[in-house]
Amino acid sequence: MELLVLEQVDFSYEKKEVLRKASACFERGKMYVILGKSGSGKTTLLSLLGGMDEPKSGKILLDGTEINKKNMDDYRAKRVSVIFQNYNLVDYLTAAENVELLAGKGGRGILRKLGLTEEEITRNVLELSGGQQQRVAIGRALASERDILLADEPTGNLDGKTALEIAEIMKRMAHEYKKCVIVVTHSLEVAEYADVVFELKQARLNDRYEKSQR
Amino acid sequence: MWTLKRALRYISRKKGKTIILFILLFVTGTFVLSALIVEKGVNVAQRELRESLGGSFSVSVKYSDDNPYYHEEIMEDSAGFSDVLLYSTKLISADFINKILKIPGVKSCEARTEALCQLEGMKLKAGTIPIEEEFENQQKMVAVYSSKDCSEFADRSLNLVAGRHIVPGDRHVILLSKTITELNHLEPGDKLQIVDTDNQKVEVELIGIFDVDTIEKTGASVTTYDRIENRVYSDLATLTEIENNSYPAGYDQVFVTASDPDQLEEIVGTVRQMDGYDEQAYEIDMHDEKYQASAGALGKAETMIKVFLALSIVVSAVILTLVLVMWNRERIHETGIYLGCGIRKSRILFQYLLEVLLIASIAFAGACIPGKIAADHIGGYIVAEKKTQEDTESLIDTLENSEDENLLADTAESLEMEMKVGEKEIVILYMIGMFIVVFSVVVSSSCIFRLKPREVLSKMS
Numbered sequence: 160m161e162l163l164v165l166e167q168v169d170f171s172y173e174k175k176e177v178l179r180k181a182s183a184c185f186e187r188g189k190m191y192v193i194l195g196k197s198g199s200g201k202t203t204l205l206s207l208l209g210g211m212d213e214p215k216s217g218k219i220l221l222d223g224t225e226i227n228k229k230n231m232d233d234y235r236a237k238r239v240s241v242i243f244q245n246y247n248l249v250d251y252l253t254a255a256e257n258v259e260l261l262a263g264k265g266g267r268g269i270l271r272k273l274g275l276t277e278e279e280i281t282r283n284v285l286e287l288s289g290g291q292q293q294r295v296a297i298g299r300a301l302a303s304e305r306d307i308l309l310a311d312e313p314t315g316n317l318d319g320k321t322a323l324e325i326a327e328i329m330k331r332m333a334h335e336y337k338k339c340v341i342v343v344t345h346s347l348e349v350a351e352y353a354d355v356v357f358e359l360k361q362a363r364l365n366d367r368y369e370k371s372q373r
Numbered sequence: 374m375w376t377l378k379r380a381l382r383y384i385s386r387k388k389g390k391t392i393i394l395f396i397l398l399f400v401t402g403t404f405v406l407s408a409l410i411v412e413k414g415v416n417v418a419q420r421e422l423r424e425s426l427g428g429s430f431s432v433s434v435k436y437s438d439d440n441p442y443y444h445e446e447i448m449e450d451s452a453g454f455s456d457v458l459l460y461s462t463k464l465i466s467a468d469f470i471n472k473i474l475k476i477p478g479v480k481s482c483e484a485r486t487e488a489l490c491q492l493e494g495m496k497l498k499a500g501t502i503p504i505e506e507e508f509e510n511q512q513k514m515v516a517v518y519s520s521k522d523c524s525e526f527a528d529r530s531l532n533l534v535a536g537r538h539i540v541p542g543d544r545h546v547i548l549l550s551k552t553i554t555e556l557n558h559l560e561p562g563d564k565l566q567i568v569d570t571d572n573q574k575v576e577v578e579l580i581g582i583f584d585v586d587t588i589e590k591t592g593a594s595v596t597t598y599d600r601i602e603n604r605v606y607s608d609l610a611t612l613t614e615i616e617n618n619s620y621p622a623g624y625d626q627v628f629v630t631a632s633d634p635d636q637l638e639e640i641v642g643t644v645r646q647m648d649g650y651d652e653q654a655y656e657i658d659m660h661d662e663k664y665q666a667s668a669g670a671l672g673k674a675e676t677m678i679k680v681f682l683a684l685s686i687v688v689s690a691v692i693l694t695l696v697l698v699m700w701n702r703e704r705i706h707e708t709g710i711y712l713g714c715g716i717r718k719s720r721i722l723f724q725y726l727l728e729v730l731l732i733a734s735i736a737f738a739g740a741c742i743p744g745k746i747a748a749d750h751i752g753g754y755i756v757a758e759k760k761t762q763e764d765t766e767s768l769i770d771t772l773e774n775s776e777d778e779n780l781l782a783d784t785a786e787s788l789e790m791e792m793k794v795g796e797k798e799i800v801i802l803y804m805i806g807m808f809i810v811v812f813s814v815v816v817s818s819s820c821i822f823r824l825k826p827r828e829v830l831s832k833m834s
Contacts, residue, residue, distance in 0.1 A: 211825070212825070232717075235712070235715060236715035236716075236717070237715065240714075241713045243713075247706070247709065247710045247713065248710070249707055249711075250378075250707075251382055251383055251386040252382055252386075253386050256382065258685070258714070260711075260714045261714050261715070283386075299714070303714070303715070305715075358461055
């Protein structure tokens with residue numbers, strides 16, 4: 160069942176074309192990776208999928224309904240979570256409190272499942288390692304119970320081993336929690352964990368290929 | 374997570390910023406509170422000064438040809454001597470005075486009319502000027518509307534020592550001096566007879582005795598009926614009866630004293646519009662020269678305090694806004710996270726507002742202590758300045774000439790008494806403070822909240 164659909168989406172900044180006739184379908188329970196070099200428009204595509212910007216032309220459909228100015232706030236508030244490269248945690252809150260922004264008291268359980276100890280959960284986020292902070296960011300996204308998770312270079316600031324751990328966690332999120340996880344990255348290692356991979360090149364989102372087809 | 378909880382976490386964990394905001398708001402509160410207390414003190418001092426300086430006006434019957442009710446009659450006695458009798462058939466009625474007294478801001482009304490009378494069998498204190506036989510037993514009768522408002526009683530040259538004053542509505546009552554009552558063995562409650570012009574008798578009751586606390590200015594040259602000890606204070610009804618005139622009774626003149634000279638023009642305007650006021654028959658003279666002479670100096674102090682208060686508010690709001698704008702870079706990041714978590718802009722703004730309001734509420738409470746100390750110093754300085762400034766010399770001269778030696782001291786004392794932090798000042802401080810906080814937070818946050826979520830995200834990175 161298609162959850163999120165891009166239909167012939169165009170986007171440009173003044174004279175620079177970022178997306179041209181981009182089309183794609185995203186389903187629950189799968190992890191998608193959008194590969195692309197720096198400046199290729201990956202983050203712009205993520206902003207459009209996250210309801211933070213509007214396409215110049217074309218449509219973005221959620222459960223068959225077009226996302227527009229009227230329902231964009233609701234869409235952002237109820238359906239989408241975003242995970243950033245620099246974790247984007249509130250620096251004066253603890254790990255648990257950052258997750259509780261969305262999950263209430265249930266946030267602690269999620270953090271424990273993501274491998275944080277009880278002591279780490281109650282520590283200020285700035286006192287955690289990069290990998291732990293990204294776990295907290297993922298925990299927060301997971302706690303939201305929103306069905307679409309967007310991740311913008313989530314492993315960009317992490318060492319190789321931790322990056323793969325995070326990629327594994329996101330894959331689990333898609334499969335175990337039946338989320339639609341969309342990751343934009345330039346890392347081929349992370350792409351290895353995806354069910355479906357797209358490539359963004361010269362403003363075009365190329366034909367997808369699924370893991371089973373490679 | 375609740376908005377209040379997030380605001381409390383920010384305050385408790387961003388200690389450095391909380392302390393900076395606290396100091397800033399504490400100083401703001403101190404300045405605003407000082408200005409409010411000083412303004413209060415200056416207002417009280419001004420009011421006291423105005424009340425002390427006083428303001429009055431008189432409504433008088435016109436004795437000129439402009440008045441259609443004015444008459445001149447030449448009277449000739451049996452000896453062939455002629456005299457001119459001037460009178461108006463339209464006088465000021467007690468009813469009209471009652472209406473004036475009801476005007477807000479009117480402190481008192483003094484109305485009087487005078488004639489000579491003879492109290493039967495009364496021993497008098499003899500004058501020093503020989504007079505005709507027919508006047509030897511005559512006394513001056515002053516018919517008053519209210520004896521306590523008479524200038525002689527008001528300025529304490531006469532003091533009531535027994536009985537009561539004549540009040541509006543009294544009929545057939547008199548006040549006599551202590552000298553005369555002792556000479557004639559009289560006391561309040563005694564009945565006396567006044568002989569009228571047709572030798573008819575009018576019975577009156579002695580209701581009060583006054584003592585004379587003034588030296589007869591005329592000294593050796595005073596007639597018996599002009600001696601102040603021989604004076605009879607009575608009501609208008611009694612005087613009208615003994616004069617036996619055909620025209621309506623009333624007063625020639627009424628002196629109206631206002632509580633605040635600032636209101637004098639307004640009161641006079643009301644009197645001119647009142648039923649019973651006749652522009653042709655009456656004229657009004659205002660007596661507010663002292664107030665007018667000092668009004669400029671009084672207004673200057675008030676303006677100075679208002680400018681100080683306005684400057685305190687503006688400067689505080691600008692500084693607070695600039696400080697918050699400086700912290701916007703961090704707040705953009707935070708705003709982006711909250712937006713990403715689905716928290717609405719209004720709630721995020723409310724959190725930022727709550728943080729500053731919580732700090733402000735504590736800072737303003739603390740500001741009451743230095744605010745009071747500062748107000749004491751500034752108030753003392755203002756009192757000192759008031760006494761030395763060239764601009765106020767005329768005011769002080771006026772006060773010194775007002776025959777009230779304690780006026781300046783009383784004013785300074787009342788100013789000091791009013792320089793207290795009261796509930797009203799605290800409420801106003803909080804209202805002004807909340808305005809400054811809301812203004813600063815909204816203005817400083819507007820550059821974040823007018824951004825699209827996408828722009829917030831790009832600024833975050």
